[in-house]
Amino acid sequence: MERIPILRMGDLLLVTIQVDMHDRLALTLQDDLTQAICTHVARGVLIDISSLEMVDSFIGRMLANISSMARILDAVTVVVGMQPAVAITLVELGMSLDGVRTALNVEKGMALLRGSLDLEPREEEEDAAD
Amino acid sequence: MSSSFKSRLPEILKKHQPELVKEWGVAQATRLSKQGAISPEELREQSAEFLKRLAKAVETDSTGQIDGAAFDPVKEHLASVSRGRTLQGFTSSETASFVFSLKRPLFNQINKELGSASSEIAQEILAIGDLIDALGLFTVEAYQKTREEVILRQGQELLELSTPVVKLWDGVLALPLIGTLDSARTQVVMESLLQKIVETGADVAIIDITGVPTVDTLVAQHLLKTVTAARLMGADCIISGIRPQIAQTIVHLGVELGDIITKASLADAFKVAIQRAGLAVVKVAAKKAN
Amino acid sequence: MPPIKTQTLPLQGEADIVHARQAVRKWAAELAFSLVDQTKIVTAASELARNAIVYGKGGEMRMAALQDGARKGLELVFEDHGPGIADLKLALQDGYTTGSGLGLGLSGAKRLSNEFDIVSKVGEGTCITIRRWK
16 A cells, blocks of 8 residues: 655654645555654654645645644644645635644754754754654 | 528629728728828738638628628637727727728729619618628627726736735745735735745745725635735734724724734834844944944 | 536545546646636535545536636536435535534635535435636
């Protein structure tokens, strides 16, 4: 079954969504991420949606859920790279993703994570988390 | 129109095209106010092309109606001539005169051809008259459509121009709204703002509503939408320029601004934005004192 | 005026939601809708397609490219033969859901479209038509 890969950078998890997600894939991501946060005791999660050309209420809810679940596991989530057309549509749809922290791009998202986690800059190891 | 009547129009158009173009050209020129806006060559070309297409159309379709497919090339040509005239600033009558001024030259030719066959002449003149009238009206309609397009486009441009997004500092944008914020305008505002956020990598956007006359529940909703959209892209918004009356209206209406920061003046909002960016403004003199 | 072209897609399984999105995206792009307008109708289609599958027990989406005078448009019809909606007014309210969704599908799709029409009969099914014009 196809899965969205989750990358690990120190105690941060990085996810890049590049495919047109069907519902089951979104739910699988939700499960995989929560599992990974526990397994690696991650403190932060960065979800890059800069390739997503559409976010509907299902995907929007998935993002909100991931954010809430991560919080319960003491991890901060930042969603980055929402495209302008997607943002305008989401707002029109009626979703504000209130509890979800956002940033313009990966760079800012990382800065936001570091800032909120008060982490010292450290050597980052990149491995794929499964 | 009696079915036994066979109009001489097709052959007249074919046989006498050069003379018609000449006579028609003269008639047209006297009706156009902007002498020189259309060169004589262009006029001759447009006229010749029209006659050519008309000749073909009446040959195929002798019903006297212009709805048939045979008249499509004619109408296409008229639409493009009309469009050109509209954009050059001619009036609708001047534009329609392109077609109407063809009547007399055609009648003159009919006279020459039919000589003394008066009843035939009468029928021809009626038929041609009707045909030219229909085509003339079509030209007027095409003119109106073009005008509407221009007005629509200008309205769109006005909308975009009236919502400029300016960069106040690195990472700080300002959006001074002038005029009322309806749903159409909100869409344009959101698109401009978000585009600018992406282009400049802004973290803060100051939306100044000094120029917004009233803030009712709808306007507040539109503002909220804009703020939410910017937030989804990682930029915080500060609303500034809130006049005392606006503050009163907001409270009276029970409008919920949530946790959006609001400031009375753009200057105050800028101060907050700068602090957010981790910057400070210092007096140079103080530096020198060290 | 008759549509320029039409196409029908089945809405049976979850994978069909993605197919629907892609088809609508393709047509909207061909009709040269702005990026924002494309995104709006694709998102509306995603919501309504999901509704048809999850609540309507499956159905179909009929696409039609329209021409009305000078303007072009895209029409999507979502039809299912599921349980139908008893109280339309209630269903169109934000947040109302009979399932585990967010309740934004119907009302959201309405906001994202220029024209929205819904016909539903309990026990027979639901038919939703949305249109976006250029």
